[in-house]
Amino acid sequence: MNLIIAFMLMTTLIPMALMLISFWLPMMTPDLEKLSPYECGFDPLGSARLPFSIRFFLVAILFLLFDLELALLLPLPWSSQLPLRNHTFFWASTILIYLTLGLIYEWQQGGLEWAE
Amino acid sequence: MLPTIMNYIINPLALIIPILLARRTTNSPKRKIIGYMQLRKGPNIVGPYGLLQPIADGLNLFVKEPILPSTSSQILFILSPMLALTLALTLWAPLPLPSPAADLNLNILFILALSSLTVYSLLGSGWASNSKYALIGALRAVAQTISYEVTLGLLLLCIIILSGGFNLETFNVTQENMWLILPSWPLAAMSYVSTLAETNRSPFDLTEGESELVSGFNVEYAGGPFALFFLAEYANILLMNTLSVILFLGSSNTLFSPELMTTNLMTKTALLSILFLWVRASYPRFRYDQLMHLTWKSFFPLTLAMVIWHLALPIALTGLPPQL
Numbered sequence: 121m122n123l124i125i126a127f128m129l130m131t132t133l134i135p136m137a138l139m140l141i142s143f144w145l146p147m148m149t150p151d152l153e154k155l156s157p158y159e160c161g162f163d164p165l166g167s168a169r170l171p172f173s174i175r176f177f178l179v180a181i182l183f184l185l186f187d188l189e190l191a192l193l194l195p196l197p198w199s200s201q202l203p204l205r206n207h208t209f210f211w212a213s214t215i216l217i218y219l220t221l222g223l224i225y226e227w228q229q230g231g232l233e234w235a236e
Numbered sequence: 237m238l239p240t241i242m243n244y245i246i247n248p249l250a251l252i253i254p255i256l257l258a259r260r261t262t263n264s265p266k267r268k269i270i271g272y273m274q275l276r277k278g279p280n281i282v283g284p285y286g287l288l289q290p291i292a293d294g295l296n297l298f299v300k301e302p303i304l305p306s307t308s309s310q311i312l313f314i315l316s317p318m319l320a321l322t323l324a325l326t327l328w329a330p331l332p333l334p335s336p337a338a339d340l341n342l343n344i345l346f347i348l349a350l351s352s353l354t355v356y357s358l359l360g361s362g363w364a365s366n367s368k369y370a371l372i373g374a375l376r377a378v379a380q381t382i383s384y385e386v387t388l389g390l391l392l393l394c395i396i397i398l399s400g401g402f403n404l405e406t407f408n409v410t411q412e413n414m415w416l417i418l419p420s421w422p423l424a425a426m427s428y429v430s431t432l433a434e435t436n437r438s439p440f441d442l443t444e445g446e447s448e449l450v451s452g453f454n455v456e457y458a459g460g461p462f463a464l465f466f467l468a469e470y471a472n473i474l475l476m477n478t479l480s481v482i483l484f485l486g487s488s489n490t491l492f493s494p495e496l497m498t499t500n501l502m503t504k505t506a507l508l509s510i511l512f513l514w515v516r517a518s519y520p521r522f523r524y525d526q527l528m529h530l531t532w533k534s535f536f537p538l539t540l541a542m543v544i545w546h547l548a549l550p551i552a553l554t555g556l557p558p559q560l
Binding site: 123124126127128130131132134135136138139141142143145146147148149173176179180182183186187190193194196197198200201205206208209212213216219220223227232 | 243244245248249252256297298299300301302314317318321322325326329330337338339340345375378379382383385386389390393396397399400401402459460461463464528529532533536537540543544547548550551556559
C-alpha cells in the first residue's frame with residue numbers, strides 16, 4: 121500500500137471516529153423545536169431551496185475558464201527548460217494574451233460588475 | 237513488520253494528532269492576544285491564565301448533543317464535516333518539515349488540488365442544512381474560495397518557475413541564499429491576502445458573518461460536527477501559513493540537525509499566524525462586492541502580468557533554475 125494512501129486512510133478514520141464519538145457520547149433528547157431549521161426563532165418562511173442565482177453561476181463559469189488556463193500553463197517550469205525557449209515564451213504569452221482579451225471583454229460588458 | 241507499522245501507522249499519527257491538539261494549545265494564547273488587542277483580557281478563569289480554556293471548550297462541544305435537523309439531507313449533513321477535516325489533515329502529509337510524511341514529487345500540485353476540494357464540504361454543509369441562512373452562507377463561501385484560488389494558483393506558478401519544480405524541497409534549496417519574499421514581494425503580499433480569503437478568515441469572513449447570517453453555512457451544526465468544522469478551519473490556517481513560510485520565508489536544511497529547520501519553520505509559521513490575528517483585530521469586514529472586485533479586478537490582471545514577467549525575465553537574463 122502506498123504511503124499517501126495509508127495517510128489518507130488514517131485521516132479518514134480519525135474524523136469518522138470523532139463523529140461516532142460525538143453521536144454516541146452525549147445524551148440525545150430530540151424534540152420538535154430543536155430539530156426544525158433555524159430562522160431567528162420564527163417558523164421558516166418558504167422553502168429553503170432558493171431559486172437559482174445567475175451571479176454565482178457566472179463566478180463559477182469564470183473560475184472554470186481561468187482555472188483551465190492555469191492548467192494549460194502548469195507545464196511552464198519544465199517547458200521553460202526546452203532548447204527553444206523563445207517558442208515556449210511565445211506560446212505561453214499567446215495563451216495569456218487570449219485570456220486577458222477575454223477578461224477585458226468580460227469586464228467591459230459588465231460581467232465582473234456584480235460578480236458580486 | 238516494525239518498519240511497516242512505524243511508517244504506515246505511527247508516522248501519520250505523529251503528524252495528525254499534534255495538528256488536532258494544536259488548536260487546543262494555541263487557541264488560548266490566540267484569544268488572549270485578540271483580547272488584549274481589543275483592550276480587554278481574554279479568558280482567564282479556567283486554568284492558570286486561562287490556558288485550559290480550549291480544552292474545556294473541546295470537551296464542551298463533544299459532550300453536547302449534536303443535532304440532525306429533521307428536514308436536512310442526512311447523509312450529506314454528516315459527511316461534510318468529515319470531508320472538511322479529512323482534507324485539512326491530508327494536506328499536511330506532503331509538507332517538508334524538512335522531510336515530509338509522504339514524499340511526493342509534485343508537492344505543490346497535490347496541495348493545490350486537494351485544497352480545491354474543500355469547497356465541496358462548504359457546499360455540502362450549506363445545501364444539506366436545508367436552511368436559507370446556511371445556503372446563502374455556503375454559496376458566498378464557495379464563490380469567494382474559488383475566486384481566490386485562481387489568483388493563488390497563478391501566483392504560486394510564478395514562484396514555481398523561479399524555483400524550478402513543483403517539489404517543495406527544491407524551495408529549501410532555492411532559498412539558501414535569500415528568502416524568496418525579497419525578489420517576489422508583490423507575489424508574497426498577494427498570496428498572503430489570498431490565503432486569508434481561502435480560509436474564510438477576517439476580513440474576508442463574510443460566510444461566518446455573525447452579524448448577518450448567524451454563522452453562515454454551519455448554522456445548523458452543533459456539538460461534535462461543529463467541532464470538526466472548526467478543527468478543519470484551524471488546521472487549514474496553520475497549513476496555509478506553513479506553506480507560505482516554506483514558499484517565501486524558507487529556511488535551509490542543515491544536514492545534521494533537521495530539527496533546527498523545523499523549529500525555524502514553525503517559529504515563522506507562528507509569527508504569520510499572529511499576523512493573521514492582528515489583521516483580524518484591525519480591519520472591518522469586506523463587503524461582498526468589494527471582495528470580488530479585489531480578486532477579479534485587482535489581483536487577477538496583476539497576476540496575469542506577473543506570470544509573463546516571471547517567465548520572460550529569467551529566460552531573457554538566463555536566470556532559469558536548474559532542472560531536476
